[in-house]
Amino acid sequence: MKKTLCYIALVIAVCAQSATGYLRIHPENSRYFQETTTGKPVLIASCAGVVPTARDCDYVRQIIEMRTKNITYGRVWHFLPWGGKVAIWPWAESQTPGGFWGGRGGYKLDLNVWNPLYWNRLRDAMARCERAGIYCEIHLFDRCGMSPASKDRWGNNPWASDHNINNLETPDSSGDGTPDFYKIHEKPNLRYHQERYVRKMIDETIRFSNMIYEIENEHWNYNNPEWAAYWGKFIKDYIREKYPGCPRLISYSSLQEDLEAFYDRDEVDIINRHFGNEAERNPDVLNQYIESRWAKGKPINIDEFANGVTDASLLRKMCWIIITSGGHFHIEDCEPSAKPFDVCENIRQFLIQSGWDFVHSAPNRTLVTSGQGYCMAKPGKEYVAYFPNGGKVGIKLEKGHYIARWWNTVSGGFENALEFEHAGGEKMLNAPTQSDWVLHIARVQ
Template sequence: MRFLMRCVFFALFVTGFLPLPAADPISLHPDNPHYFSFRGEPTILITSGEHYGALLNRKFDYLRYFDELASHGLNHTRVFSGVYLEIPASFGITDNPLAPTAKEFVCPWVRSDFPGASDGGNKFDLTRWNPAWKERLVDLMQAADERGIVVEMTLFCPMYKDELWNVNPMNAANNINGVGDCPREELYTLKHQGLTNVQIAFSEMIVNELKDFDNFYYEICNEPYFGGITMQWQHKIADVIAAAQQNAPKKHLISMNIANGRQKIENPDPNVSIFNFHYCVPPTTVAMNFGLNKVIGENETGFRGNSDVLYRTEAWDFLLAGGGLFNNLDYSFTPSHPDGTRRDYSSPGGGSVELREQLGILKEFLYQLPFIEMSPSASVVASVEPELSVEALGNPGEAYAFYLHVPLPSKPQDLSRLLRDNIEANITVDLPSGAYRAEWVDTKTGKVAKQQSIVHEGGKRTLTSPRFSNDVALRILKDE
C-alpha cells in the first residue's frame, strides 16, 4: 500500500496535478565549497552503507535499511544504478546485495521474449526501459528523501573479471541488440559506438527520471582506474549529464571517483564538483587536492578487517582532515538483514550497529562546530605526547577540533598489539590570545569526558586529556 501511495503521489507530480517541490538540489556550500548545502543547511555526508544493491536487488528492503541509517542520524548512501551486477562468489562477500538472482535482478533494461541470457533468464533489450526498475527507482528515492538521506547514484562500474562481464546485460551474449561483442576492457572506452550509444541513452534517461529530486548527486563510475576505462569516456559521460541538465530547473552535482588511497588531481573536469577516493589511510589526499575548492570525499572503505576501531578512526581522520563526505562499506547489511544486524559475515571489511552509532557521534560532533568557517589546521598542533596520530580543523581564535588516536596502518597484521587502553595525552596547541572552552569528547559514547575554561595570553598551551582507549576528540571554542 505504501509503495502504491508513493507511485500515485509521484504520478500527480508528473501530470501537474500537484506542484513540484521547490527545494534546490544538494550543492556545494557557497561560503565553503569543501562542504555541501542541503535544504538550506551546511552539510557533511556521513554513513555506513550497504554494498550498493538496494535498487537493483528486489530482495533488499531499502525501507528497513534507510530507517536504520536515519536512526543514527546518518544522511548518505551509495546506490548502483543496475547497469552492473555481481555474482554470489564476487570478492568473498557474504550474501552480497549486488548479486541478485535472475528473478530478483531489477535491471534498467527490460528482458525480451528471447531466452539465452547467461543467468538463465531471457536476453535483454537495450532499447527498452524496464517499468519495474523505474518504479523502484522513484520509490527508493522518495523513501530516502523522507528520511533526509542523500543518494550517490553511481551510474557505471568496471568489469573487474570476465565472470562479471559474462553476466552483464551489455555483453552481446546477453542482449538482442548485437552490441557488446568485445573484451570487458573495451566496454567504457568510446571504441564501440553501439555501446557508447547505449551508455549515453541510459545517462540521459536517468537524468530525466531523477530531475525533480533534491537529495542526490551522480557519480560517473565506480573505480574507473580498473578495467580499462578511459578518461575520455568519463569526460564524455560528464558532458552528457551536464547537457541533459542544461535546461532543467535543477542542476545536480556530478562526482568522479579518482583513486584508491591518494592522487593529485590534474586538469579536473569542469563538470565535476565532488572528487571521491577509496581507502584513504592516511587521509593525505585531502590536503593534496584541497586547493580545488571542491568536496573531497571518501565514498568507500573496507578490506581492513572487521574491527569497528579501524573504520571509526578512518572516518574521524578523513573528516577532521577537511573531507566533506565519508561512507564505510558496511557488510552487516545484506538482503536477509537489511537493517544491518548480520553478525556472522565473513566479508573483507566491517560494519555493525555499534559502528553506525559511533559514526552518528562523529556527525553530531562536527555539526556542533561552525565547520563551514573552519579549514585544515595541522600547524596549530605543536606537539603530542605520547606518540599519536592527530588531525585538526580550525578557525583562528574562534573554533578548533582535534582528533587523536593510536597510529594504525592501512592493513594491520596484528591489530591487538597496536591498540592501547588508559592513555593520557598532552597536546600542545598554538592559539591566539582569548578566552576558550575546551571539551574532551569520548568517541564511543559522545559524552564530554572532561572540560575546562582557558584564559590564554597567546602562543602555546598544553592541555591534558582524560584517560581513554585508542582515540579521543577535543574541541576548543571561543568562550563568549
C-alpha cells in the same frame, strides 16, 4: 565495491536537517555542501545504502531503518551483476535465447525496450528516500560489475555483447568488460545505448531533489580523464537544457590517476576516493591525501573504505582522521563488531553539541605541536583536533581567551572543560585518558 546487496549497515551523520532540497557546493567553502532550502551546511559521515532492484531485497525496510536512525545520505546499488538471478535490469527481455547469464542461460535483453519493473522500483525507492529526507548518490556505471572477468561480473552483465540483441561493440560474457566499455568514440552503437540509458536515468530520477549522480563506481583499466569528462559534461548539459531548474551534483570514483585531473576540471563536482586496505594498514594516509589537496577546493569523499574491518577502534580512528583533515566519508561493508553506527552517531552528536563551524575551518596538522594529532582550525576562533592516543598534547593557538573541552569518541559528551587566557604559541593540555579523544577549543567572546 558492493557485493552484499541487502546486508549492509545503514548509518549517517550529517550536520544539517533532513534532505528537503537539493545539495549544492557551499558558497563559502567549496569543500563542503549546503542544503538549498534551509541554507544549512552539510558534512557527510555515513555508512548507508539502498538496493531497490534485487528481487530478494526489501528496500522499503531499508529506508524505514535509515530514517529511524536519522540517516540522511545513502548510496544506491541498482546495477547488480553479482546479484545473479535476483537482479532486475533496466531493459526488457527479448524472445531471443542464448544469453550466458552467469551460466544459468536465458533470453537476451533488448536495449531498445525499457523494463517497467526496474524503473518503477527505482522511482518508488527514490521517492521514499526523498520523503524520508535521505540524499541518494546513484552511480550510472559500475566497473565492479564489468571487471575483472568472472561469471558474476561481466559474465552476468547486460552490456556484454551476447546478453543483448543490439550488436554492442563489447566483449562477450566470457571476457572482461574493460577497457572496451570506455571506448565509446570508437563504438557508435555502444555510445548510443549508453547515452540513451543515462538520459533515461536522469528523466526518471531528476524529479527527486535528493539525487547525486556518480559517473562510475571504481573506474579502472582506462587511465584517461576524457571518458569521465565526457559523461560529466553530458549529464550537466542534459540537465541544464531539459531541466534548467533542477541542478544536481556530479561525483566520480576512479582507482586510477585520471581522478586527479578533476581537481582542476569542472565536469565533476565531488571527488570520490576509494581506498582498499591501505588506510587500514596506515590510517595516516587519509590525512596525507585529503589535507594535501585542500587547496584544490573540491569536496573529497572517502566514499568507500573499511571493507571487512572488525576493529571498532580502528574504524573510529579512520573516521575521525577524515573529519579532522577536511574530508567526508562513507563506510562500506565493515563487520558489525566495528560498530559503524556508533562512530557515525558519535560524530553526528559532536557536530550538534559543539556547533563546530567547519565551513570556516581548514586543516592544518602543523598546529599540533606535541602528540600525534590532526587539526581543523579557524585560527584565533575555533580548533578541532583529534588525538588517537590521548595523553599530554600540545596545540599552537593565537592569543586569546578560550574554553577547551574533550569529546569522548566512544560514549559521546564533553569532559574536563577548561577556561584560560593564552598569550599565543603552544598550549599544553592533558586528555582524560590515553585513548583517542577530540579536543574542541573555542574563543570566548
